[in-house]
Amino acid sequence: MGIYTVLMPDVGEGIAEAELAEWLVQVGDKVREDDVLGVIMTDKAAVEVPSSVSGVVTWLGGEAGDTIAIGAALIKLEIEGDGNAEETVGEQTQTGNTLISAESESAATPAEPATRPVQELTLSVASRPVAPRRGEGEKPLASPAVRKRALEEGVDLRQVSGSGPAGRISHEDLDNFFSYAPVAPEKSTRGQNTDVSEIKVIGMRRKIAEKMALSKSRIPHITIVEEVDVNNLEELRAKLNQKHAGERPKLTVLPFMMRAIVEAVREHPEMNAHYDDESGVIYQYGGVHVGIAAQTPAGLTVPVTRHAEALNPWEAATEVSRLAAAARDGKASLDELSGSTITITSLGPLGALVTTPIINHPEVAIVGINKMNIRPVWDGQQFQPRKMMNISCSFDHRVIDGWDAAVFVQKIKSLLETPALLFVEA
Amino acid sequence: MADLSCRLLVIGAGPGGYVCAIRAAQLGVETIVVEAEKPGGTCLNVGCIPSKALIHAADEFHRIASLGDSPLGIVSAQPTINFAKTVEWKDGIVNRLNTGVAELLKKSNARLISGSARFLDGKRVEVNGPGGVQIISAEAIVIATGSKPSELDGMPFGGDVISSTDALALAEVPKRLAVVGGGYIGLEIGTAMAKLGAKVTVIEFGEKILPQYDKDITQPVAKHLQQLGVEVMTRTAAKGHKAGTLLVESADGRKTEIPADKILVAVGRTPRTDRVGLAELSLTLQGPFIEIDDKCQTFMRGVYAIGDVTGDAMLAHRAMAQGEMVAELVAGRSRVWDKRCIPAVCFTDPEIVDYGLSPLSAEQQGIDVVTGQFPFKANGRAMTMENESGFVRVVARADNHLVLGIQAVGAGVSELSAAFALAVEMGARLEDIAGTIHAHPTQSEGLQEACMKALGQALHI
Numbered sequence: 060m061g062i063y064t065v066l067m068p069d070v071g072e073g074i075a076e077a078e079l080a081e082w083l084v085q086v087g088d089k090v091r092e093d094d095v096l097g098v099i100m101t102d103k104a105a106v107e108v109p110s111s112v113s114g115v116v117t118w119l120g121g122e123a124g125d126t127i128a129i130g131a132a133l134i135k136l137e138i139e140g141d142g143n144a145e146e147t148v149g150e151q152t153q154t155g156n157t158l159i160s161a162e163s164e165s166a167a168t169p170a171e172p173a174t175r176p177v178q179e180l181t182l183s184v185a186s187r188p189v190a191p192r193r194g195e196g197e198k199p200l201a202s203p204a205v206r207k208r209a210l211e212e213g214v215d216l217r218q219v220s221g222s223g224p225a226g227r228i229s230h231e232d233l234d235n236f237f238s239y240a241p242v243a244p245e246k247s248t249r250g251q252n253t254d255v256s257e258i259k260v261i262g263m264r265r266k267i268a269e270k271m272a273l274s275k276s277r278i279p280h281i282t283i284v285e286e287v288d289v290n291n292l293e294e295l296r297a298k299l300n301q302k303h304a305g306e307r308p309k310l311t312v313l314p315f316m317m318r319a320i321v322e323a324v325r326e327h328p329e330m331n332a333h334y335d336d337e338s339g340v341i342y343q344y345g346g347v348h349v350g351i352a353a354q355t356p357a358g359l360t361v362p363v364t365r366h367a368e369a370l371n372p373w374e375a376a377t378e379v380s381r382l383a384a385a386a387r388d389g390k391a392s393l394d395e396l397s398g399s400t401i402t403i404t405s406l407g408p409l410g411a412l413v414t415t416p417i418i419n420h421p422e423v424a425i426v427g428i429n430k431m432n433i434r435p436v437w438d439g440q441q442f443q444p445r446k447m448m449n450i451s452c453s454f455d456h457r458v459i460d461g462w463d464a465a466v467f468v469q470k471i472k473s474l475l476e477t478p479a480l481l482f483v484e485a
Numbered sequence: 486m487a488d489l490s491c492r493l494l495v496i497g498a499g500p501g502g503y504v505c506a507i508r509a510a511q512l513g514v515e516t517i518v519v520e521a522e523k524p525g526g527t528c529l530n531v532g533c534i535p536s537k538a539l540i541h542a543a544d545e546f547h548r549i550a551s552l553g554d555s556p557l558g559i560v561s562a563q564p565t566i567n568f569a570k571t572v573e574w575k576d577g578i579v580n581r582l583n584t585g586v587a588e589l590l591k592k593s594n595a596r597l598i599s600g601s602a603r604f605l606d607g608k609r610v611e612v613n614g615p616g617g618v619q620i621i622s623a624e625a626i627v628i629a630t631g632s633k634p635s636e637l638d639g640m641p642f643g644g645d646v647i648s649s650t651d652a653l654a655l656a657e658v659p660k661r662l663a664v665v666g667g668g669y670i671g672l673e674i675g676t677a678m679a680k681l682g683a684k685v686t687v688i689e690f691g692e693k694i695l696p697q698y699d700k701d702i703t704q705p706v707a708k709h710l711q712q713l714g715v716e717v718m719t720r721t722a723a724k725g726h727k728a729g730t731l732l733v734e735s736a737d738g739r740k741t742e743i744p745a746d747k748i749l750v751a752v753g754r755t756p757r758t759d760r761v762g763l764a765e766l767s768l769t770l771q772g773p774f775i776e777i778d779d780k781c782q783t784f785m786r787g788v789y790a791i792g793d794v795t796g797d798a799m800l801a802h803r804a805m806a807q808g809e810m811v812a813e814l815v816a817g818r819s820r821v822w823d824k825r826c827i828p829a830v831c832f833t834d835p836e837i838v839d840y841g842l843s844p845l846s847a848e849q850q851g852i853d854v855v856t857g858q859f860p861f862k863a864n865g866r867a868m869t870m871e872n873e874s875g876f877v878r879v880v881a882r883a884d885n886h887l888v889l890g891i892q893a894v895g896a897g898v899s900e901l902s903a904a905f906a907l908a909v910e911m912g913a914r915l916e917d918i919a920g921t922i923h924a925h926p927t928q929s930e931g932l933q934e935a936c937m938k939a940l941g942q943a944l945h946i
Contacts, residue, residue, distance in 0.1 A: 200912040210819045225885040227912045
């Protein structure tokens with residue numbers, strides 16, 4: 060009879076320890092060769108540990124949830140014939156649990172008979188050190204010459220990372236520190252900042268960049284800015300919000316703008332279209348699918364409110380906020396992010412006086428909403444304080460003439476200034 | 486005498502003071518160093534150097550005297566020693582070094598003034614010398630007044646009760662020598678005297694001799710003392726003396742009378758701060774020592790302290806390093822005490838070298854370590870020199886194998902201290918030393934093997 064020790068297997072390059080997820084055997088259990096003894100977790104996967112021998116479990120190297128070093132004793136079996144370890148070996152390697160690293164050789168071949176002296180085995184467990192980060196309060200490691208140079212150059216070696224063995228700081232590390240270290244603040248409080256950060260344009264940002272370049276390079280934009288007196292609209296909005304407070308979603312300007320676009324498009328269907336400039340075809344759409352530019356942590360997205368012509372203001376408001384939230388959380392489906400036929404862009408309170416919106420290719424028109432504020436307006440006899448808001452609209456000048464664009468903008472303006480018109484069936 | 490002023494005034498021309506003065510003068514700092522005795526301090530006059538001379542003479546004598554049972558087949562008549570001549574030779578070395586230090590000071594343009602100094606205030610010192618009294622004012626002042634042997638209560642130095650200074654100036658070898666204190670000073674002198682024919686008894690208050698070291702290290706020394714016929718009484722205190730006898734009492738209350746012609750009291754050293762007029766300054770003390778920061782600055786601006794007056798380790802090479810640093814600071818350079826550790830050597834037989842952390846001190850500091858110990862018994866060179874006792878031991882961090890300490894005990898290991906010091910100060914890992922070819926056959930191979938052993942790959946054991 061002998062004791063056979065199964066070691067924590069080497070589960071992958073660079074992995075020094077693994078969590079024991081589950082035992083499938085108990086002390087006293089009989090196991091046969093290839094039976095699964097337990098399951099260990101690495102940060103990548105769960106790995107089953109099979110037995111390479113048949114025998115009876117006599118010792119478990121930990122409880123589920125324990126983290127055990129690669130190469131440490133995991134389980135011991137009593138087997139027929141000679142084991143692979145003296146009893147003391149097991150105890151020694153057990154203390155190895157606390158060591159982070161292990162000889163991969165002994166881990167990779169657990170069946171190798173351990174006839175080596177006890178002490179040598181324990182030492183070999185510690186023979187591949189990982190360089191720990193410098194602990195708190197630990198002195199940086201550097202030769203006297205490096206220390207002296209750092210002192211004379213006014214460098215605190217604690218701020219320098221060492222590339223040498225055991226984290227030793229070399230002259231080269233100091234050189235590197237000098238070439239990258241920020242200028243010491245006491246030397247020049249307003250020094251020139253020569254930092255250049257390299258940021259790869261990838262993913263979402265690359266998509267946005269490509270889309271903007273496409274729109275701006277292919278489409279000759281004409282932008283028309285008009286100011287809108289929104290006193291009546293704001294009055295109506297306030298009344299509706301007050302009336303349905305708590306029952307219905309709060310209305311912003313957006314649902315009204317969407318409605319105005321729907322009404323204006325009725326007279327100017329050429330605005331609600333896609334221009335396929337490669338095949339020279341314009342597709343005019345019956346349904347008004349309004350893209351609304353939204354800022355998300357990852358960048359600009361344009362979720363689409365479909366069939367705005369079929370929605371009342373509250374339905375539109377609900378849909379817009381649902382889509383905005385989905386886009387912000389990165390949960391919007393591809394379907395919800397494509398297929399718009401005309402787009403609204405608004406920077407909200409940052410809306411500025413005037414913008415020059417870029418058309419969402421292959422659409423032909425975009426409506427930009429600027430900031431609302433109170434301005435003095437001459438009513439013929441005196442200045443009146445009026446709530447005014449600019450709208451900045453861009454059009455694809457290849458297919459939309461300036462005249463038509465201006466008429467469209469005027470239509471939107473008049474609809475917004477007399478909001479009752481928005482709800483009167485033509 | 487005319488009053489003087491300078492940029493740097495160093496009080497005391499011991500190893501710390503003279504190094505400080507030389508370095509400062511080299512850097513163009515106008516420097517004066519004041520010394521009441523001969524330059525060189527305790528180390529050169531009544532410490533390291535004369536004791537090593539005595540130890541060497543004793544070793545040579547003992548080697549020939551014990552040839553009788555030599556396995557080398559050498560036969561010689563029993564030697565005799567003309568101790569007066571030995572002392573003359575020893576004094577010759579000390580004189581040569583005195584002159585050497587004075588010349589070095591002169592060559593570097595530092596001015597050596599003979600006299601005893603006393604502070605008037607933080608910028609002025611009154612020097613009482615052979616030519617009269619003069620006042621020296623300086624921008625910076627370094628206190629490097631050293632230390633003196635501590636006395637034992639009830640047994641002041643005088644008559645048969647002698648200090649280490651007296652012991653090194655004896656005209657003849659005492660027949661029976663009692664050594665109070667089993668530290669390195671007592672054991673170095675005691676061993677030498679035993680080799681020269683004295684019947685030596687060592688009285689140590691603690692559990693064992695050389696209490697700062699662990700038992701592995703002290704064991705070869707204790708064993709050899711026994712072979713030399715030195716009686717070691719531990720857990721025993723000296724209680725008094727009368728003519729030709731030392732009275733001692735052991736921890737269990739047993740009183741013994743030890744016949745002794747001379748009683749060497751070597752129970753430590755006291756900083757020499759009493760006659761410098763420190764009361765005129767507002768310095769903070771740490772026990773009897775002057776408190777300093779990591780630039781050897783005292784509590785007073787412009788007043789530095791170096792060497793034994795600043796406490797442990799009271800070793801010449803620490804004082805020298807401090808002196809050099811202070812000189813450069815005074816010269817306007819950026820310096821800070823950033824040494825990783827200070828080596829300590831005991832010229833016992835066998836010798837002990839201690840550098841950095843021992844396994845025990847690492848444990849006390851909560852550092853997880855691996856150690857490797859290589860015995861000279863397995864070293865070819867040690868065998869050919871008939872001295873196989875002792876070992877080299879290396880202590881390294883378990884996680885990254887950074888060498889934290891190296892200790893060795895064995896014949897001539899003091900000369901290995903350079904390798905030990907360099908390894909620790911440069912931040913070597915076990916693999917660095919194990920991967921360095923060490924010349925064969927030398928005792929230094931023991932260091933490489935100890936590191937290999939710590940890595941689990943020793944070849945010769």
